[in-house]
Amino acid sequence: MKSVIYGALIALVGAVGLANAQSAKPAGAEEMKPANWLFVQVADSVTVDGNTLTLKGVAPQTLMFTDRPERMTGDAPTPAFVKFWTTGKSDFEKDPPNATLAVTVDGKPATAVVELTNPVLNGDSLTYTFKVLGGDPPKNGTNPSLFIDWWYGPGYGPGPYWGHGYCWRGPYGGLHCRPGW
Template identity: 75%
Template sequence: MKSAFYGALLAVACAITGAQAQTAPAKPANVEEMKPANWLFVQVADSVTVDATTITLKGVAPQTLMFSDRPERMTGDAPTANFVKFWNTGKDSFQKDPPNATLAVTVDGKPQTAVVELTDPVINGDTLVYKYKVLSDDKPVSGTNASLFIDWWYGYGPYWHPGYCWRGPYGGLHCRPGW
């Protein structure tokens, strides 16, 4: 009777441990705390549609890439939905100080770029819509293979502190949000 009880107890413990392993990815061995930095962001999508007031990224990647400049070169990624969710979080949020961005697309096999200011993002599945103002001579245009390079945000990240980083094989830090 005791062996059946202990066997059942062991099975439950293993199931709980297995479930936890699936929900929380293991941190690499050489982890260090995320440092504040000037973070820049990149969002990519299959296509973009532009009208007079909105930029609509269709087939947007589920991850927003991020990177910092010197002296500490760091890279990272965060869920795009969370990037949008925390747009207006904090005293220096993007909502209070909208970022500049460069939209790069392909039109008839040729690259097109425009510089804009982004506001009011809304995400629905893999469609991400921003309101925008034009900051360059060239207006944004609809096209394919869209890349949106978003200007910097200083800090640990608009929503991921406390995050963690680890050193990659080339010495740089790769970072992840800490939620």
């Protein structure tokens, strides 16, 4: 019995230490700079029903990146991305983003361009209301990637999302950023 308790205690201490190590800022970290951020969400599958698009098995993190003048990459927890959809001077609720849905249907690639609104995260399913801008979204498919148009920060886009994060130089020389909440 004691060995089980000690084992559980050691596992707990190790998990707390790992969480603290992951949340610590890397050496040379700097504040996030204002940038036009683009986002990518990936999932196991997608279903489209009327004007609703549902990513099933959505990844727990939303990838983000910028283009020139300085290329930056990053990631944010998907629940936080959804939470801050309606926060800021020019949030996605006020100015819905365009997005491209790239998906595999019967072994073949399919794409559609949509405007996204009203994200709802329920477990690992993320549902958006959408309006078609180009192409025909498939009724279902696998390995979807949703490429979401830019959000500018800080001060624009979701307020707490920007200006509270940090970046550090990655092995490729660019900045890797992590928003802080």
